[in-house]
Amino acid sequence: MTPQPVIRLHPDDNVVIARVPLLPGAVLGDNVTAAQRIPAGHKAAVRAIAEHEPVRRYGQIIGFASAAITPGQHVHVHNCEMGDFAKDYAYGADARPTDYVDDPATFQGIRRPDGKVATRNYIGILTSVNCSAHVAGVVADMFRRNPFTGDDPLADYPNVDGVVALTHKTGCGMTQDEPLRLLRRTLAGYARHPNFSHVIVLGLGCEVNQIGGLMEEQRLAGRLKAMDIQTVGGSRKTVAAGVEFVKGILAESNRVTRETVPVSELKVALQCGGSDGYSGVSANPALGAASDLVVRHGGTVILSETPETYGAEHLLTRRAVSRDVGEKLVDLMRWWEEYTVREKAEMNANPSPGNKAGGLTTILEKSLGAMAKAGSTNLVDVVRYAEEVKARGFVFMDTPGYDPVAATGQVAGGANLVCFTTGRGSVFGCKPAPSIKLATNSAMYRHIEDDMDINCGTILDGEETVQQAGQRIFEHILSVASGERTKSEQFDFGAAEFAPWVLGATM
Structure with a gap:
């Protein structure tokens, strides 16, 4: 059966959505036809909407008419705008006991030593500051698969999904309250992520986001390998040290097997x-x-x-x-x-x-x-x-x-x-x-x-x-x-x- 040319989402709606581009005269429902061309995915009025009256989709207010809208007209930014309206928060009014299934589904995941379950098995390189981003990228590139040529430095480690550098543009020149805490919370979440078997964090050495402070505040000691460019002795030596570390843990990272785990681990x-x-x-x-x-x-x-x-x-x-x-x-x-x-x-x-x-x-x-x-x-x-x-x-x-x-x-x-x-x-x-x-x-x-x-x-x-x-x-x-x-x-x-x-x- 050919679908109708418009979509009506709720009986209270005064607009419909064009399933396909509509020409003038196209049937919209409610004995209304399109008064003009309506692009696919856009809205058309099926009722008269007075100026300042709510425009409704999903049975909810999506805006207010900025001018009177006649049935069949295109409804968009030229005649619909924002406005304030009262909301009933009705806390918990629709909360219901969850209908859990009796026999939950499973998937093949990677169980980590701390009990968390991974869906992938990466080695991660994080940076404390933008100043160490290039070095982190060079280390990761040494192990990068080429999607065009098929060259694969990790061919001997089929259970390792890759070595990835996750870099950012901050870490210094920033205020040391909530902005720094938020950055550290983000980095720590990645450092603990089960989809990483091992993590390196690279810094420059003089940044606001000191690696030592990150590790202490987020209790990351023992979870990652830390090094900074100034202490190691420059970019080349840090790249060499990073590459050596990755090579040293590839075999360990590769020693994972997938096992049947419940969807509760997703x-x-x-x-x-x-x-x-x-x-x-x-x-x-x-x-x-x-x-x-x-x-x-x-x-x-x-x-x-x-x-x-x-x-x-x-x-x-x-x-x-x-x-x-x-x-x-x-x-x-x-x-x-x-x-x-x-x-x-x-x-x-x-x-x-x-x-x-x-x-x-x-x-x-x-x-x-x-x-x-x-x-x-x-x-x-x-x-x-x-x-x-x-x-x-x-x-x-x-x-x-x-x-x-x-x-x-x-x-x-x-x-x-x-x-x-x-x-x-x-x-x-x-x-x-x-x-x-x-x-x-x-x-x-x-x-x-x-x-x-x-x-x-x-x-x-x-x-x-x-x-x-x-x-x-x-x-x-x-x-x-x-x-x-x-x-x-x-x-x-x-x-x-x-x-x-x-x-x-x-x-």
Whole structure:
């Protein structure tokens, strides 16, 4: 059966979404036809909307009419804008006991000596400061596989997924309170990550972020090999020492075997980037269905990007297991409101030009679609950026909306796999965690298939339901967690995307 040309998400909605480009006269429903051309993924009014009246999608407010809108008109940035409205947080009103499965699924993971489970087996090189970034990169490059020629310095170590340098642009010239603590918390999360068998941290020697201070504050003594360029005797000697260390531990790193472990050992980071008008219709709800399965099987999913939850937080507080958990989320929203005012910005600045070209009009609309990734289970905890995620179930982590920064925080918090939805075609990796890319529409999937793992456009095409797509995603999560390489891994993405959140003044 040919799908209808428009998508109606809720009976209370006064707009529909164009499944395909619509020409004037196209049937929209409610005895309304398109009054003008409506691009695919964009909205059209099916009711008269008076000036200042709410525009509704998902049965929720996504903005307010900045001018009177007649049925059949295109609804977008030219006639829809942000506005304040009262939210009922109703803490815990929709929290329900989780329907756990009787026979949880398993995957083939790597059990570390401390009991944590890895989905990959990397050797990591971290840097305390930007000044040691080049040296770290040179060390890692000595062991890098060439995706074009096939040359592989690690051919004799098939169980080692790679040697990766994760560098950043800070570590010095920074204030020594929360910005430094946040950086150290992020680095420590990576140093402890189960997807690393061994970790080196390289410094220059005179930076604010002293390696000794990092190790003492984060209790990392004995967990990593530390060296700084000034003490070792310069860049060349440090590279030689780093290479020698890696060569010395390759055999040990290679001595791992995968074993059957329960899904309760999975921590899945939920991300979206390059979103479009279909994100909240296909890929995000499908990932939400998969998230529910992960939780029902005993695992953990981590939603983040606080500015991209703004305006939809009242739907998450209703799912909070306690008022305290719900209030943590609301407090984050207040912080972000104050932060944007202080920085002379606004929350609605978040939808990017690509988001808007794809049909998203306001941050409210984007947030309502983004939160669908977290499914429907209870919100069990809210944590700070890069803080270790200890609770099992659906957890929210405070991060910016910028994808690399958000995912870096989630992986630092312990995520051992990333699921990333995109409508415009974002390319992304997140070493040491594998990143699964989910396309919202079939046209984009076919156009850049080398970067996309799963096509959720099948939902729009009428080929499967959201729940069926969610089951397919869940099964793929288990395969990737067991060692199947993702498209981004095949092209060696994941090192450049390491991006700790930078706070405070650069001094």
